[in-house]
Amino acid sequence: MDGSITGHRPRAAAPVGADGLAARRGEAVERAALPAARRPGTAGSESDTPAANALDGMPRQRTARAAAATPTALSAGTVANATAPVPSALSADPAAASGAPAPSAAPARARRPGSPAARAAQAVGRLLPTPFGTPFTFGYALVLTVTSYVAGHADPAVVRALHQASSTDVAHLVRYPVAVLFASALWIVGGILSPYAAGFLLVLTALERRIGGVRAAGVFLLGHVVATLATEVPVGLAVWAGHLPGSSLHRFDYGISFGVAASVGALAGLLSPWLRWPLLALFGSVLAEGLILLDDPMTNWGHLLALALGVATWPLVRRAARARAAAPTAAAA
Secondary structure (H helix, E strand, O other), X not given: OOOOOOOOOOOXXXXXXXXXXXXXXXXXXXXXXXXXXXXXXXXXOOOOOHXXXXXXXXXXXXXXXXXXXXXXXXXXXXXXXXXXOOOOOOOOOHHHHHOOOOOOOOOOOOOOOOOHHHHHHHHHHHHOOOOOOOHHHHHHHHHHHHHHHHHHXXXXXXXXXXXXXXXXXXXXXXXXXXXXXXXXXOOOOOOOOXXXXXXXXXXXXXXXHHHOHHHHXXXXXXXXXXXXXXXXXXXXXXXXXXXXXXXXHHOXXXXXXXXXXXXXXXXXXXXXHHHHHHHHHHHHHHHHHHHHHOOOHHHHHHHHHHHHHHHHOHHHHHXXXXXXXXXXXXXXX
């Protein structure tokens, strides 16, 4: 006995071959890919004991940096979310915290307004009738253009016969009032270049844009029909009483002037005061001048009456204009 205590002598580690080393390396790689809570030899695991750490042949766990650098440590979910933004609770930008892309800091480029020439052309275009914007005025203007061409290029005897047949004199009003009232409004006294033709285009276009084609036609017909009857009925009574000769029953009376005068009076009620009163004063002075000259007293009185009829429609046309302006807003709501 050499004095040593004979007991269990620690056995030397068995030599490990190439296959054993490869197997141990594969186990180490698998353990490195596991979460920290499930890795053997880490805090919180069942094998995190001194005895387990003191086992021979147990490879040490890699550090976090080494594990992150290992290609096999990247899971499929990590690779898939590598490009996704990581929200931070300390971020002051709500869009960044929610993962939404941040809006561009560059302000939107303001749309440049049109050139002055384009705006002027657009303003002038609104003064003239269009087939879709003002269909009544546009269609009526085409008819008047055709009749004015006929009156300027047809045989004078034919033109006189047409005017006579369309005249709203007492004889025609007694026989066929509706047809003659309609036919008399198809002619312009003086042709397409007369002042009433320009007034028709500008006034009827502006009125129709504000109250619609049906109401604009109603205002025009109101002035045309009422003023015609108001001037022709006294002529018939005067002939019957003997104050006028019988030829007065067949005098020429046609044109659009009564309708235009009523439309001017109605349009004035839709304009601002600084446009309304100068328009009424200017147009009224022109009509009054003709009445003073006594060139055609009955027709001149009819013009003033038609203007007054247009002014009397202010409550109706203003209500119609408000309803027309509110229609797009109600449709959008």
